[in-house]
Amino acid sequence: MPPQSPTSASPSAVPLDDRDIKILAILSTEGRIAKAELARRVNLSAAPCWERLNRLEAAGVIRRYRAEIALAKVAPSVTVFVMVELEHHRAESFQVFERAVAREEEVVGCWALGGGFDYLMSVVTPSIDSYQRLIDGLLEAHIGLKRYFTYIVTKEVKAGAPPLQALLNGRPTI
Numbered sequence: 001m002p003p004q005s006p007t008s009a010s011p012s013a014v015p016l017d018d019r020d021i022k023i024l025a026i027l028s029t030e031g032r033i034a035k036a037e038l039a040r041r042v043n044l045s046a047a048p049c050w051e052r053l054n055r056l057e058a059a060g061v062i063r064r065y066r067a068e069i070a071l072a073k074v075a076p077s078v079t080v081f082v083m084v085e086l087e088h089h090r091a092e093s094f095q096v097f098e099r100a101v102a103r104e105e106e107v108v109g110c111w112a113l114g115g116g117f118d119y120l121m122s123v124v125t126p127s128i129d130s131y132q133r134l135i136d137g138l139l140e141a142h143i144g145l146k147r148y149f150t151y152i153v154t155k156e157v158k159a160g161a162p163p164l165q166a167l168l169n170g171r172p173t174i
Helices: 017-027 035-041 044-058 091-102 128-140 162-167
Strands: 078-086 105-113 119-125 145-151
Touching: 017 044, 017 162, 035 044, 078 091, 078 128, 091 105, 091 119, 105 162, 119 128, 128 145
Parallel strands: none
Antiparallel strands: 078 119, 078 145, 105 119
C-alpha cells in the first residue's frame, strides 16, 4: 500500500509520508529498535511497518544499519579532516582520485565540494604518523593530488543523526 500523502524534496527523492518520516527519525537514533516496538511507536501493525521498512531499504533511503563506536574506549585514534585540491579538473582526474580514496580504509568519509577545494576527507587513523603514511602513499600513487590541508580534531563537540524534521519541513507535496 503506497503512502497516503507522498512528498518529494527533489525529482529523485522517494515519496515519503509522515509515518515513513517517523520511521526514519526513530531508526536514525535507535537503529537496534525491535521491529515490534518500531511498529508500536509509529502506530502500525507489524506487517505494514515491515513492508514500509522493506520499501525504504529497496529504494535506498535506508542504506545500512551500524553501531556508533566510542573509539576512545577501543583504541587510540586520531580523526583528521583533510581539504584536497587536485592538479587537474577533468572527469577522469576526479574518477582516479575517488577510486583511490575508496580503497583506503582509514578514509571514512569523502565529499566532493563546490568552491575553492575539490574534496573534504575524513580520516580516522591510529596516530599522526599513520596519517602521514596514508598521505605519503596517496601522493606517491600519482592520483592527481596537488595539495592538501590537514585539520586535526581535538575534541568531538557534536555528532549525530541528520535533522530529518528540519530538512523535511516545508517540503513540497505532490
